[in-house]
Amino acid sequence: MNKGVCVVVGVGPGNGAEIARKFAAEGYRVALCARNALRLEQIAATIEGSRVYSYDVQDPEAATKVFGQIREELGPVEVLVYNAGAGAFVNIEEASLESFQAAWEVNTQGLFLSAKEVLPDMRTQKSGNIVVIGATASIKGGANSAPFSSAKFAQRGLAQSMARYLGPDKIHVSYVCVFRRS
Secondary structure (H helix, E strand, O other), rough: OOEEEEEEEEEEEEEEEHHHEEEHOOOEEEEEEEEEEEHHHHHHHHOOOOOOEEOOOOOHHHHHHHHHHHHHHHEEEEEEEEOOOOOOOOOOOOOOOHHHHHHHHHHHHHHHHHHHHHHHHHHHOOEEEEEEEEEEHOOOOOOHHHHHHHHHHHHHHHHHHHHHHHHHHHHHEEEEOOOOOO
């Protein structure tokens, strides 16, 4: 059974690998994307039919190259799962501009660029799904998560904006967040 192409951005040994495993089991051709190609190869060995793509979401030029390669090798993208996330867990006084910018580049800019790359495929197919894996920090910023929380708030806002804009065109955008008690 071939349901199409699912790209999982931000694949590590936890959520990313499990998400990819589930889509592969459901019949999708799965592109595994992350910076660490060696770790991706190890994960791919446990997910039948998956392919590895080295992708640093902080590099704005990488998105076009990686998604072009995925499209060429696997076909048009039907599902994007954006699981990449990073951030310094420090308060505003301890946060550096570099840690602040890095959190925004991974969580928000990376989603922005990845989504823009898959939209032409989804528009051609007249359907698609973009699933953003969020964090509790997108709802409730902690005292020691200034860079991370601000970036996750922005990521959630971007997902909501995309959902409202793309929904009428049958491109579904969801933001999945597990709430933890603190």
